[in-house]
Amino acid sequence: MSSQTANRTADPDSVQFLRLVVGDYRCAVEAGRVANIVETPHLTPVPNTPAIVTGVAQLRGELTLVLDGAAVVGADETNPDDGTRTVAFERDGEGTTLAVEIDDIDGLTDVHVDDIEPGAPPGLDPAAFLATVASEDDVLGVLDVPRLTQRTDEMI
Numbered sequence: 001m002s003s004q005t006a007n008r009t010a011d012p013d014s015v016q017f018l019r020l021v022v023g024d025y026r027c028a029v030e031a032g033r034v035a036n037i038v039e040t041p042h043l044t045p046v047p048n049t050p051a052i053v054t055g056v057a058q059l060r061g062e063l064t065l066v067l068d069g070a071a072v073v074g075a076d077e078t079n080p081d082d083g084t085r086t087v088a089f090e091r092d093g094e095g096t097t098l099a100v101e102i103d104d105i106d107g108l109t110d111v112h113v114d115d116i117e118p119g120a121p122p123g124l125d126p127a128a129f130l131a132t133v134a135s136e137d138d139v140l141g142v143l144d145v146p147r148l149t150q151r152t153d154e155m156i
Contacts, residue, residue: 013113017133019106019140020087023075025124028133028140031108033089035097036060040084050155054101059088065152066099072148073141074125089145098149116142127151 017028036059043055043066052071056063066086069075088099111133120129121141130144 011110011112014110015113015116016108016110017140017142018087019109020069020102020143021104021106022069022073022102025073025075026106026138026140027073027124027129027143028109029087029089029143029145033145035088035090037085037087037105040066040086040101046156053152053156057086057099059086059097059099062097064088064097064099065156066101067148067152069100069102072100072125072128072143074123074128089149098145098152100143100148 016031018031018034020027020029038059041057041059043057045055046053046065052067054066054068057066058064069084084101084103085105086099086101087105088097090097115134117132117134118130119132120126121132121139124141128143128148129141130147131142133140133142
């Protein structure tokens with residue numbers, strides 16, 4: 001995990017994660033990487049971009065690229081009838097953000113560092129995940145925000 005952005009809890013051996021729901025998948029992101037969470041705003045399509053890009057939106061006065069969460073994690077699709085949210089992440093060392101559409105927020109969870117394993121959970125896109133964490137009732141893939149940002153920059 002990134003010591004620069006990991007959100008430490010009262011236990012110095014734990015990392016706090018925001019649990020996300022994307023389609024039928026549960027995943028997580030280090031809470032310290034989250035810039036904001038909003039109901040999905042009006043998106044403006046961006047011509048000639050890959051299908052992973054759902055559009056751009058104004059988030060806190062900044063033009064932000066928004067990605068399809070299902071495409072990011074390798075899921076078949078999200079559940080758009082349930083309403084979606086957008087989670088914006090700060091790029092490392094930059095003030096700009098990148099956002100991902102998700103179906104829901106499943107809360108925060110503290111995970112002991114011994115329960116964090118490198119690599120993606122089985123069946124999910126290994127390029128999108130930094131690690132796997134085992135929680136009380138689930139296995140979560142931890143999104144690799146820096147790699148996601150780099151991949152996005154290369155695509156567009």
